[in-house]
Amino acid sequence: MALLDLVKQRYSCRSYEEKSVEQEKLNYVMECVRMAPSAxxxxxxxxxxxxxxxxxxxxxxxxxxxxxxxxxMYIICSILHDQEWVRRDGKHHGDIDIAIAVEHLCLAATEQGLGTCWVCNFDAEKCKQSFELDDNEEPAVLIPLGYPADEPSAKIRKEMTEILK
Incomplete structure (x- = not known):
């Protein structure tokens, strides 16, 4: 599948079938995550x-x-702050790096016929405590993963002239 077609197919899935995700598909998705670039x-x-x-x-x-x-199933996507690159002016790049890796996850899942949704509006402190995450680990994104039971709604995107200068 062409990348543009895959990007157009991906959407925020908010209803899932009860069917489990096969281990081979999960392995494929996580290998795509592993190959994501970072600073x-x-x-x-x-x-x-x-x-x-x-x-x-x-x-x-x-x-x-x-x-x-x-x-x-779900994937908790965390930033390891003691490992993130910091630019000379103090800008931390962990947020950028996790975003790249998570979007690799979402696109790979879409390619495998799976649905995902970025969930950032969650109680990160409760998550950290519930899963006994290390001090340096910040849960940044939750990704539900499974077979979609809904249909994508129309994506509204800005026109090219609105985003290019």
Whole structure:
């Protein structure tokens, strides 16, 4: 599939089938994440797969959207602040690096027929405590992952003339 077609196909899925994600597909998606670029190749991230019922229950306490509970699994995407590259002027690049890796995840999942949704509006502190993350680890994004049970709505995008200068 051409990249532009894949990008157009990806959407924020908010309803999932009860069907489990096959391990081969999960492995493929995570290999795409592993290959994501990062500033100075620091790869300042950690990804935690959440599949068992106890952990899914804990994670669902961090974000209570009804639709979120329909996903068969989740990925907690964290920045490792002690490993991120810092520009000379003090700009930390962990947020940028995790965003690149997460979008690799979302595009790879789409290619495999899976749905995802970026969830950033969650209780990060509760997540950190519930999963006993290290002090240097910041959970930045939650990604529900599974087979879509909904249809994408129309994407509204700015015209090219509005984003190019």
């Amino acid at each position: 100075v190749n620091k790869q300042p991230w950690k990804f935690r797969i959440v599949k068992n019922e106890e952990e899914k229950t804990k994670l669902r306490e961090c974000y209570r959207g009804n639709w979120f509970g329909t996903a068969p």
